[in-house]
Every structure is written in structure tokens, then in C-alpha cells.
Amino acid sequence: MKATNFFNFDNTEIAFSYLSDKELQNAVQIFKGMSYASLVNIGSKATLLALKMHLPIKSVLKNTVYKHFCGGETLEEVKKVVNKLDDFGINVILNFGVEGKHTEEEFNKTAASLHKTLHYAVQNKNINTISCKPSGLIEHNLLEKLTSGIRLSDKEFLRYDKGRNRLRDLVKAAYKNKIHLHLDAEETWIQGEIDNLAFELSAEFNRDFPTVINGVQLYIKSKLDFLKTTLEHAKKHDYIPAVKLVRGAYMEKERNRANEMGYPSPICETIEETHKNYNAGLKYCVENIDTFHLSNATHNEYSCEYLAKLMEENNLQKNHPRIVSAQLKGMSDNITFSMAKAGYNVQKYIPYGPVKQVIPYLIRRAQENTSVEGQTTRELELIKKEIKRRKKT
Secondary structure (H helix, E strand, C coil), X not given: CCCCCCCCCCCHHHHCCCCCHHHHHHHHHHHHHCCCHHHHHHHHHHHHHHHHCCCCCHHHHHHHHHHHHCCCCCHHHHHHHHHHHHCCCCEEEEEECCCCCCCHHHHHHHHHHHHHHHHHHHCCCCEEEEEECHHHCCCHHHHHHHHCCCCCCHHHHHHHHHHHHHHHHHHHHHHHCCCEEEECCCCHHHHHHHHHHHHHHHHHHCCCCCCEEEEEECCECCHHHHHHHHHHHHHHHCCCCEXXXXXXXXXXXXXXXXXXXXXXXXXXXXXXXXXXXXXXXXHHHHHCCCXXXXXXXXXXXHHHHHHHHHHXXXXXXXXXXXXXXXXXXXXXHHHHXXXXXXXXXXXXXXXXXXXXXXXXXXXXXXXXXXXCCCHHHHHHHHHHHHHHHHXXX
């Protein structure tokens, strides 16, 4: 894919201007480790085992991998990162990064933490979005049954309804405070019901403000058609359709499950096909931006160049209020800071929460870097280039 030269993504002085020399050295060690898939797998298992055995590894994690990819354990710690990004004109997507809960008590605690996150966002001018995993508020197995078309028992429906109300209460609070809420995309076997909830809540709370932003994973073959369905549903029910486009985060799980259960994999066969889908999704949303709200959530340099090209071709201002690009903390700073400097709307996705409870998120980040060809190499190359540049100045 040929870039279109809207940005200089090789300018490391811009990319890492917010990182100290010590933070850059830490990043080098992290991405060196991520260069080896086998090391990532062994390290992930060892970390989980060490935590299970209550070994004292928290301080090591917090000062290395956790610090690079997360904002802090508490909102007070997050504030330092938020303020630093604000200096560069970068907004924040704040995420309470605790995952894998299963009981009503845990769901309620997660809901309380998300409301606390929302309240904190309201008080900070550059936090305009919070994020949540619907399965952190609603039982995974119930979402799976509904996605499969299985009717819930009366007791199951009562539990499901409690979860749906937890999500609705959060969306209602976000709407009241004009904060965007990302519904992170999840596995296909629960995503069908999440999409139904997104439609239902958008019809209620996206009429004059894009409160609900639904995650769309375009490595799934059917998701281009889903974007068209989203637009049709929004027009029929008179609301703003808001989507966060991503390539996808569960490729191995999806393919393994399809293989084990004997159905065709829903995932694109090649990375090239995924790229094609993603960029077609961008084009569709930009060409319908009078209706859509678009979050371009990617670490792919070409897709960000392509978005800028589409915006220019459609005579859209760089800081169009319905178009934003987003990257994860600790990744693709060359994209985030270059686009911000050029005048585009950009965000950093910042998870926070207790170190031990955010480990599943950190493991996914490590695995994502090893599974995306060239990602770790590119990050490492840029960081080393900036360290070398600083030594010369």
C-alpha cells in the first residue's frame, strides 16, 4: 500500500517529544522482548502463574510494561498522563481496564468504577470519551446464547436485564454529560447481541449527540455490510450512527473456535483482505459523514494517510467534529503526535486500574504486537532512532 504523504511518520522528534530519555530506554526493552513470539507466550504464562502464586512481581510490572501501556492504578496517577497529552492537543479515551468478571457483585463493582471514570472525564477538558467492554457488565454466556438465537429462561432473562440496565445507566449518564462511550468490539459469538444493544441504545441516546460509539472489527468478512445496516437503522430511527473502526483483536480465538466447532472462519483469510475491508469502511463512513460519526482506531500508517486523503477529496476540514483518529497508549506515537501537530482530531486510549487486574489487557497488547507483522519492528526502529538523535543534540 502506497502512502500519500500527508504526514511525516518518521519524525521521531515529534513522535516522542513527551517521553523522557528513561522512558525511551524502557520502551526499547519492552519492544525488544515483544520481538519474540515465543518469549511473549512464555512470559505471559509465567506472569499469570507468578500472580496466582502471589509472588512479589507487582513493582517490576508497574515500572516496565504497565507504565508503558497504562495510565496508572488510580485516577490520580492517570492525571499526570492526561495533562501531558493535553499540552500536545491530544484528547483521551479513558478505560477502566479490569476484565474477566463473572458475578453480579463483580459486575456492579465494574459499573461503579465506570461511573467514577465518567465523572472524572467530565472534570477534564481533554477526556471526551470513555470505553467499556459490554461483557464486563453483562454475563458472557447470556450474550452468547442471545447471539446464537437461544431463548433465555426466566431466571436468565432477569440476570440479563440487570446487565442491560447497568449498561443503559452508564450510557444515560454519558449522554447527560456529553461524553462519548465506546462499546469495545468482542468475539463474534457474543458480538451479535452487543450490536443489538448498540442499536437499541443509539436509537435512544444518539439523537442529537453521538453518545454510543459501537466497535466494528473489519477483519470480519461481514462487517462492511454491517456498516450499511448501521446507516439504514440510524436513518430509520432518526439518530446519529457512531462507529469505532478497528481491524480486530481476537484472530486466533476466532479461527481456533471455528476450526474446533466446524464452521467457516468469519475472519478474512489474509491481512491484505483485512486492509482492503478496513479502508473500504473508512471510505464508506467519510462519504456518509453527514450522517456518521467516525473513530478511526488504528496503528496502520497507510489507513491514517488514506483517511486524510478521503477528507481532502470530500472537502472536509482537518478537525471535522465527526472524525477522530485514535491509538493505544504506548503504541504508534508517530501517528498520534504527527496527526495532532497537523491539526487533526486525535485521541490516546488510556487504560487504568490495579496492576494485577489489568494483566489480561497487557497480555493482549503484547500478543497483538507480535501477531501484527512489522509492528514491533517499526516501534523499535523509531524509538532507537530518537535515542540516537537525542545523543547527537
